Amino acid sequence: MAIGRPSPSSSQTPDPGAARRTSRARGIPEATVARLPLYLRALTALSERSVPTVSSEELAAAAGVNSAKLRKDFSYLGSYGTRGVGYDVEYLVYQISRELGLTQDWPVVIVGIGNLGHALANYGGFASRGFRVAALLDADPNVVGSTAAGLPVRHMDELEDIVVTQHVSIGVITTPPGAAQQVCDRLVEAGVTSILNFAPTVLTVPDGVDVRKVDLSIELQILAFHEQRKAGDEPSAGDSVLDRAPGPVRAAAAKLRRAAGGGKAADQAKSTPAAKGAKGPDDDLSAVMPA
Amino acid sequence: MAIGRPSPSSSQTPDPGAARRTSRARGIPEATVARLPLYLRALTALSERSVPTVSSEELAAAAGVNSAKLRKDFSYLGSYGTRGVGYDVEYLVYQISRELGLTQDWPVVIVGIGNLGHALANYGGFASRGFRVAALLDADPNVVGSTAAGLPVRHMDELEDIVVTQHVSIGVITTPPGAAQQVCDRLVEAGVTSILNFAPTVLTVPDGVDVRKVDLSIELQILAFHEQRKAGDEPSAGDSVLDRAPGPVRAAAAKLRRAAGGGKAADQAKSTPAAKGAKGPDDDLSAVMPA
DNA sequence: ATGCGTTTGTGAACGTGTGCACAAAGATGG
DNA sequence: CCATCTTTGTGCACACGTTCACAAACGCAT
Ligand SMILES: NC(=O)c1ccc[n+]([C@@H]2O[C@H](COP(=O)([O-])OP(=O)(O)OC[C@H]3O[C@@H](n4cnc5c(N)ncnc54)[C@H](O)[C@@H]3O)[C@@H](O)[C@H]2O)c1
Ligand SMILES: NC(=O)c1ccc[n+]([C@@H]2O[C@H](COP(=O)([O-])OP(=O)(O)OC[C@H]3O[C@@H](n4cnc5c(N)ncnc54)[C@H](O)[C@@H]3O)[C@@H](O)[C@H]2O)c1
Numbered sequence: 001m002a003i004g005r006p007s008p009s010s011s012q013t014p015d016p017g018a019a020r021r022t023s024r025a026r027g028i029p030e031a032t033v034a035r036l037p038l039y040l041r042a043l044t045a046l047s048e049r050s051v052p053t054v055s056s057e058e059l060a061a062a063a064g065v066n067s068a069k070l071r072k073d074f075s076y077l078g079s080y081g082t083r084g085v086g087y088d089v090e091y092l093v094y095q096i097s098r099e100l101g102l103t104q105d106w107p108v109v110i111v112g113i114g115n116l117g118h119a120l121a122n123y124g125g126f127a128s129r130g131f132r133v134a135a136l137l138d139a140d141p142n143v144v145g146s147t148a149a150g151l152p153v154r155h156m157d158e159l160e161d162i163v164v165t166q167h168v169s170i171g172v173i174t175t176p177p178g179a180a181q182q183v184c185d186r187l188v189e190a191g192v193t194s195i196l197n198f199a200p201t202v203l204t205v206p207d208g209v210d211v212r213k214v215d216l217s218i219e220l221q222i223l224a225f226h227e228q229r230k231a232g233d234e235p236s237a238g239d240s241v242l243d244r245a246p247g248p249v250r251a252a253a254a255k256l257r258r259a260a261g262g263g264k265a266a267d268q269a270k271s272t273p274a275a276k277g278a279k280g281p282d283d284d285l286s287a288v289m290p291a
Numbered sequence: 292m293a294i295g296r297p298s299p300s301s302s303q304t305p306d307p308g309a310a311r312r313t314s315r316a317r318g319i320p321e322a323t324v325a326r327l328p329l330y331l332r333a334l335t336a337l338s339e340r341s342v343p344t345v346s347s348e349e350l351a352a353a354a355g356v357n358s359a360k361l362r363k364d365f366s367y368l369g370s371y372g373t374r375g376v377g378y379d380v381e382y383l384v385y386q387i388s389r390e391l392g393l394t395q396d397w398p399v400v401i402v403g404i405g406n407l408g409h410a411l412a413n414y415g416g417f418a419s420r421g422f423r424v425a426a427l428l429d430a431d432p433n434v435v436g437s438t439a440a441g442l443p444v445r446h447m448d449e450l451e452d453i454v455v456t457q458h459v460s461i462g463v464i465t466t467p468p469g470a471a472q473q474v475c476d477r478l479v480e481a482g483v484t485s486i487l488n489f490a491p492t493v494l495t496v497p498d499g500v501d502v503r504k505v506d507l508s509i510e511l512q513i514l515a516f517h518e519q520r521k522a523g524d525e526p527s528a529g530d531s532v533l534d535r536a537p538g539p540v541r542a543a544a545a546k547l548r549r550a551a552g553g554g555k556a557a558d559q560a561k562s563t564p565a566a567k568g569a570k571g572p573d574d575d576l577s578a579v580m581p582a
Numbered sequence: 583a584t585g586c587g588t589t590t591g592t593g594a595a596c597g598t599g600t601g602c603a604c605a606a607a608g609a610t611g612g
Numbered sequence: 613c614c615a616t617c618t619t620t621g622t623g624c625a626c627a628c629g630t631t632c633a634c635a636a637a638c639g640c641a642t
Binding site: 056083085 | 587588589590591592
């Protein structure tokens with residue numbers, strides 16, 4: 001870190017600091033909050049089918065979670081169930097909606113109306129809950145004229161005005177990564193205190209501002225990791241034997257790595273032929289280590 | 292409940308069961324795996340600026356995490372750092388890429404080429420890592436003819452063939468929610484073992500298949516929750532005093548809720564005047580609680 | 583009323599994740 | 613070769629999250 005101020009808090013989706021801070025008040029765990037929308041969706045579906053009550057077991061199955069977890073989650077909201085019967089669907093829908101703040105209207109601005117911004121603007125499920133697109137914003141004059149989902153794309157100049165007059169507290173960023181921090185700063189400066197970031201960048205925001213990120217690339221990489229595992233491999237490494245060994249050997253290896261500038265090319269070349277024989281987590285250190 | 296089979300495993304993003312299962316092998320914690328792409332991105336940026344080495348402190352700042360956490364994360368991969376110096380950027384880029392399985396090519400199919408599918412197909416950062424769009428698929432004959440990002444949209448009939456011949460193991464679902472499970476089943480049946488789901492549905496998959504979801508609506512709802520908190524409110528309850536009180540009172544309340552079919556409307560009405568006295572679980576000592 | 587079957591709500595045990603704090607490793611300069 | 617300074621790697625304590633298992637609560641039939 002560099003800064004010495006209280007705490008710039010570059011909070012992101014998995015920020016446990018925010019958890020303590022935000023759920024301190026009435027003590028709803030962050031993990032529970034993240035599941036409430038899931039329950040709500042399942043409940044809404046039941047509601048539409050006019051199902052009057054539902055047991056924790058059924059609802060848990062519909063939401064894809066453990067029933068004990070679901071009951072504990074609900075217990076944080078209060079005791080809304082009836083033993084021997086289950087939960088009243090309509091009542092629970094309302095309670096969760098209220099807890100999530102969906103009984104009020106949340107105006108949202110989307111900044112960066114390119115491919116993704118367009119898709120989001122057109123997204124119906126957006127408004128289905130209390131979210132209303134207050135404005136679409138872009139910096140490109142060619143885009144500013146157009147409309148998306150019936151809404152006009154407005155110029156960035158109007159950002160501050162829109163945020164203030166429409167009381168926008170949630171901003172969605174779908175600009176290229178290079179512009180994201182700058183856009184974020186302007187949003188925050190104007191009064192936005194929650195940001196949903198689709199750009200692959202770590203945003204730094206002041207305390208009190210929440211940032212959540214949606215990152216396709218990260219998700220795919222996580223899947224790739226597990227996929228590789230399933231393929232029954234060991235990554236055919238080029239390390240460990242040396243790196244795991246304590247003593248001066250490791251130091252030597254590290255030194256060589258640093259010295260041999262092009263670690264990338266060298267290692268890459270090595271990785272392919274590594275149809276490895278058998279042993280260790282990996283084998284051939286030889287390629288890196290011109291022993 | 293219904294099913295009695297071993298375990299349908301409707302795993303979703305935050306599935307700790309998968310964590311144990313998948314990271315058992317060489318023991319990389321799931322939380323660490325989720326951060327590796329973040330480090331990789333920061334490292335790639337450093338690499339492009341030809342920075343030779345980086346300290347855990349610097350890199351942690353760039354990735355927006357705690358430096359101790361970062362060091363611990365790296366320690367799971369092996370000892371790739373040099374005390375007193377830091378980490379060799381190029382070498383680390385390669386090691387993480389390898390661990391994530393990005394040194395190989397991952398063909399991906401996208402199913403449902405509507406607004407979102409189009410955006411994803413056009414997404415450059417897709418291919419920037421080892422991910423290659425093997426095919427775009429859709430059921431709508433009107434869409435099937437067209438092209439997106441230079442690729443032709445092909446018909447669902449070709450799904451199985453494409454998956455098999457191109458060895459696709461990762462599928463992205465961007466169909467309407469109603470079609471998602473069905474599409475998922477076909478993908479899995481054809482041999483896909485990792486799914487990235489953008490449709491707001493809980494997917495049920497057999498054991499051994501990983502599902503990660505990206506859900507805009509959920510993210511917004513979580514933000515709304517925190518936003519509501521920040522607004523220094525208590526959801527203006529319509530419950531608590533009764534619901535928290537043990538004894539027959541709660542039962543009576545529950546009974547009333549069930550009986551009064553329209554729980555929603557009823558409660559809504561009731562909730563407003565509930566400026567109640569004091570105690571409940573919530574009441575409102577929080578009225579001024581600065582988040 | 584009483585008893586029976588069902589389902590909630592939660593205590594307690596366990597597993598996972600986080601962050602501090604520090605010893606040991608290595609670099610660097612003399 | 614030694615002293616000093618930097619930075620890693622990790623033991624440890626604690627916080628958070630999950631799951632089991634069960635008593636208490638409730639509806640309902642008798
Ligand atoms: N398209 C996807 O599927 C996808 C997936 C994951 C992540 N992302 C990320 O989402 C972001 C948007 O992706 P996209 O495909 O829509 O890109 P895009 O280039 O199509 O759209 C970006 C838009 O942002 C506007 N913009 C640029 N600088 C701006 C600024 N300073 N202020 C306001 N607007 C500005 C541009 O005019 C453009 O309209 C990117 O960061 C991308 O990495 C996209
Ligand atoms: N657009 C967004 O920003 C956004 C945001 C969050 C979530 N989502 C979700 O992503 C999904 C797609 O959203 P969209 O806006 O692109 O919708 P869309 O209606 O524009 O596109 C859906 C596409 O799926 C195709 N399709 C329908 N049934 C199919 C089937 N059985 N097999 C194959 N293809 C089929 C349709 O022909 C259409 O081309 C939806 O589930 C939506 O809820 C979208």
